[in-house]
Amino acid sequence: MKTDSGTVDLGRFDFASGDEIENLEVAYETYGEFDGDNAVLICHALTGSQNVAGYGSETTGQARAWWNDIVGPGKAIDTNDYYVVCANVPGSCYGTTGPASEDPEGEVYGTDFPPVTVADWTRSQRLLLDELGVGRLHAVVGGSVGGMNALDWAKRYPDDARYVVSVAAAARLDAQCLALDAIARRAITTDPHWNGGEYYDRDEAPTDGLALARQIGHVMYLSKASMEGKFGRRAAGRDARRDSFPSDPAAAFFPYRDVESYLDYQAEKFVDRFDANSYLYLTRAMDDYDLAEGYEDDAQAVAAFEGEALLLSFTGDWHFTTEQSETLAAAFREAGAPVAHHVIESDHGHDAFLVEPEKVGPPLRDFLDSGVEGRAVHDTDADADSGPGGDFAPVHASLFSQ
Numbered sequence: 001m002k003t004d005s006g007t008v009d010l011g012r013f014d015f016a017s018g019d020e021i022e023n024l025e026v027a028y029e030t031y032g033e034f035d036g037d038n039a040v041l042i043c044h045a046l047t048g049s050q051n052v053a054g055y056g057s058e059t060t061g062q063a064r065a066w067w068n069d070i071v072g073p074g075k076a077i078d079t080n081d082y083y084v085v086c087a088n089v090p091g092s093c094y095g096t097t098g099p100a101s102e103d104p105e106g107e108v109y110g111t112d113f114p115p116v117t118v119a120d121w122t123r124s125q126r127l128l129l130d131e132l133g134v135g136r137l138h139a140v141v142g143g144s145v146g147g148m149n150a151l152d153w154a155k156r157y158p159d160d161a162r163y164v165v166s167v168a169a170a171a172r173l174d175a176q177c178l179a180l181d182a183i184a185r186r187a188i189t190t191d192p193h194w195n196g197g198e199y200y201d202r203d204e205a206p207t208d209g210l211a212l213a214r215q216i217g218h219v220m221y222l223s224k225a226s227m228e229g230k231f232g233r234r235a236a237g238r239d240a241r242r243d244s245f246p247s248d249p250a251a252a253f254f255p256y257r258d259v260e261s262y263l264d265y266q267a268e269k270f271v272d273r274f275d276a277n278s279y280l281y282l283t284r285a286m287d288d289y290d291l292a293e294g295y296e297d298d299a300q301a302v303a304a305f306e307g308e309a310l311l312l313s314f315t316g317d318w319h320f321t322t323e324q325s326e327t328l329a330a331a332f333r334e335a336g337a338p339v340a341h342h343v344i345e346s347d348h349g350h351d352a353f354l355v356e357p358e359k360v361g362p363p364l365r366d367f368l369d370s371g372v373e374g375r376a377v378h379d380t381d382a383d384a385d386s387g388p389g390g391d392f393a394p395v396h397a398s399l400f401s402q
């Protein structure tokens, strides 16, 4: 398979905030060969990278090859058929310009970097594709906040994609998730090493704050059922490493639990691969996103969309619920755009889109091939037609319910 990776300098970039930077560099990867009509743009999630599949990238850790089971030769997004493009979003820290990058004078931007929005990501991707010689896309596919990014394509460039796929996403975050993101940001900004965002030339970075922020995030990506199944109330094994935070007075008397050990391990891995300021910027972009912004409602926002949409949701996901996807599907239907809302039964929580490729792959593959008529694509509307309540009733999953 032909692959390519690089960084394109898009020159001066005007952000939605009204701020600008002189040079926006965008790091990207491509897989497969472009035939003029087969480009698929993949939008990564909050802490993902351009390395959607593991071929030849230097990105390390969990951001590496994050959809390796979905993208590649013979896989659901088959790189024998499609030319796949994935780009790191502005504000992130995997090669695209963000707070940890240097400005033209050689100074690290830090918190002088402009606030970023999902709209900025979409525009930067359009400009990158222009540079790569890609006009109309076969599809835009994204998961989590990448799914919001894909929806933004349907709104901002309604003629530019034949198909839009939004996986485990919604038109906007709900209040519970906004609250947890706000607490996560506070964990970073109250870490003394954050130092107003200026820590790049210091010995210490705000790793404790970032670790806490990620732990809050990580709980959002699991479900009550998956956490119970994975850990229960078990104590961690004897050789489990204790976390590096100060212990509370009673810690020695009570067990260090498996679930604590897991979160500590995940946090430890995360702080090695992600920048604290980027986390602040990107969560702000996610929190701010509202599909209806600038329009009367969601249906108006997608009224000009010329393509077909697939919304994939997971019953155990309380970060972006099946109910939110159903409301979004109703908006596409109202706008007259062909849409399928395909619900996947899963206990895995939000990260099901990363860890259950066997469930995500078939509807995705068939949708990219035949749109909403694809063989493995089911729609809640069709289920509702099949009898009272249909085969499917949206599951309301929250932090406090299974």
Ligand SMILES: CC(=O)SCCNC(=O)CCNC(=O)[C@H](O)C(C)(C)COP(=O)(O)OP(=O)(O)OC[C@H]1O[C@@H](n2cnc3c(N)ncnc32)[C@H](O)[C@@H]1OP(=O)(O)O
Binding pocket: 044, 045, 046, 047, 048, 049, 062, 063, 066, 218, 221, 236, 240, 258, 259, 261, 262, 263, 265, 266, 351, 354, 355
């Ligand atoms: C586009 C993107 O989304 S980008 C980046 C990828 N996603 C994320 O970072 C989102 C957050 N989710 C995760 O990090 C998840 O770990 C995923 C989605 C990447 C993988 O999920 P799973 O395959 O279910 O793995 P799981 O969450 O169980 O983690 C496994 C790791 O935890 C370790 N672990 C498991 N239980 C424990 C425990 N009790 N104590 C300490 N460590 C533990 C395992 O040893 C394993 O370590 P390794 O990664 O070094 O091999």
Ligand SMILES: N[C@@H](CCO)C(=O)O
Binding pocket: 045, 046, 047, 048, 144, 145, 221, 351
């Ligand atoms: N767990 C994924 C999705 C979050 O929405 C990530 O960290 O990027």
